[in-house]
Amino acid sequence: MILKDILNIYHKELDDLFGNEEVNSFFNILIEHYLDLKRIHLVLEPEYAITKEEEQPLFEALAHLKSQKPIQYILGETEFYGLPFKVNQHTLIPRPETEELVDWIINSHSERSEESQLEESQLKILDIGTGTGCIAISLAKHLKKTKVSALDVSEDALKIAKQNAKLNEVDVEFIKDNILNSRHAEGVSTSHYYDVIVSNPPYVRNLEKAEIQPNVLENEPHLALFVEDENPLQFYKAICEFAQLNLKDNGTLFFEINEYLGKEMIQLMKEFKFKDIELKKDMFGKDRMIFGRK
Ligand SMILES: C[S@@+](CC[C@H](N)C(=O)[O-])C[C@H]1O[C@@H](n2cnc3c(N)ncnc32)[C@H](O)[C@@H]1O
Structure with a gap:
């Protein structure tokens, strides 16, 4: 699936809960964590596609975010x-x-x-x-x-x-x-x-x-x-x-x-x-x- 399409699904599902900017920020954190991709990737390669296996944690994270689970618990880590x-x-x-x-x-x-x-x-x-x-x-x-x-x-x-x-x-x-x-x-x-x-x-x-x-x-x-x-x-x-x-x-x-x-x-x-x-x-x-x- 094309990564940008997954981002669009995130916005559709989560913007009402968190607002557009916060959802962008969640998505950037998640693609870096799970796919080792930087935000700039989405800009430079708008058609960048990922495999079914790579999609899975992103959709799991989406479900957790929808249920209000903090992103730190989803990732199991934070910075202090x-x-x-x-x-x-x-x-x-x-x-x-x-x-x-x-x-x-x-x-x-x-x-x-x-x-x-x-x-x-x-x-x-x-x-x-x-x-x-x-x-x-x-x-x-x-x-x-x-x-x-x-x-x-x-x-x-x-x-x-x-x-x-x-x-x-x-x-x-x-x-x-x-x-x-x-x-x-x-x-x-x-x-x-x-x-x-x-x-x-x-x-x-x-x-x-x-x-x-x-x-x-x-x-x-x-x-x-x-x-x-x-x-x-x-x-x-x-x-x-x-x-x-x-x-x-x-x-x-x-x-x-x-x-x-x-x-x-x-x-x-x-x-x-x-x-x-x-x-x-x-x-x-x-x-x-x-x-x-x-
Ligand atoms: C507000 S949290 C602070 C955690 C961490 N120090 C921080 O600043 O993020 C309070 C901590 O006190 C611990 N705690 C609660 N009751 C306690 C008790 N009776 N004796 C010792 N620790 C306790 C909790 O398990 C929790 O980890």
């Missing part, structure tokens, strides 16, 4: 902070806001890491709720002289995170644990061990479900997303408690947060006596990240 990551239904698809959090951590520690390189000391980092491992692995890749650990309660997510560490050729220690069960979490490390603790924990309240796109609600793991309306900061409290025990003095704590709970987060971190608290907006102008020093 310039690095490749495998994803599946057990892992949240990493978001651009989280890249901003990683960037903040890297910028605020790159100077220190140069100093510590001279001092021969290692920066110890823990990522809580690691999912694909995107935060932990990006930090391990970009910050010199670090020992990065990453924790998640989901065995299935940890399987993917381990594959991602291999894929990106970094050494990360993975820990299966429940951060809400402090008895276990205390066992994760020795006291006052970490220089940096970072987390993007579940933070979407059930009352915000109406704002969530159906493709997210139906495909992404609810374990990674939702918290009870009555206790929306449950993970942040548990992690602050954990940090009191396991973060070094002057160590740093970074969170991604619910855009509606910035003030409450400042209050919480004050209650836990964190210093130099800083709330930061994401590229959409929403309160999205917070920092504190022990």
Whole structure:
């Protein structure tokens, strides 16, 4: 079949759902992934034809897109902070806001890491709720002289995170644990061990479900997303408690947060006596990240 004709079928079937531009972009990503063809191919060779075998994954992907499955899950991969990551239904698809959090951590520690390189000391980092491992692995890749650990309660997510560490050729220690069960979490490390603790924990309240796109609600793991309306900061409290025990003095704590709970987060971190608290907006102008020093 002629490739351009398949693109026309994509537009016919999907434009109402996603709009013309997004459909073009999906198609370009898919032909590159499955056929190793660049977008320019469609322009230079409008009559380019592919075999039945080559057509098959494109039509399967079309059916998945029609049912609102995110393209990252269709391909089983995505990109985060310039690095490749495998994803599946057990892992949240990493978001651009989280890249901003990683960037903040890297910028605020790159100077220190140069100093510590001279001092021969290692920066110890823990990522809580690691999912694909995107935060932990990006930090391990970009910050010199670090020992990065990453924790998640989901065995299935940890399987993917381990594959991602291999894929990106970094050494990360993975820990299966429940951060809400402090008895276990205390066992994760020795006291006052970490220089940096970072987390993007579940933070979407059930009352915000109406704002969530159906493709997210139906495909992404609810374990990674939702918290009870009555206790929306449950993970942040548990992690602050954990940090009191396991973060070094002057160590740093970074969170991604619910855009509606910035003030409450400042209050919480004050209650836990964190210093130099800083709330930061994401590229959409929403309160999205917070920092504190022990
Ligand atoms: C919002 S996702 C973040 C994933 C990844 N760090 C990212 O930024 O894309 C939250 C993660 O926390 C994990 N999680 C949920 N409950 C947990 C718990 N009680 N203890 C540890 N991890 C938990 C989920 O499995 C999920 O991977």
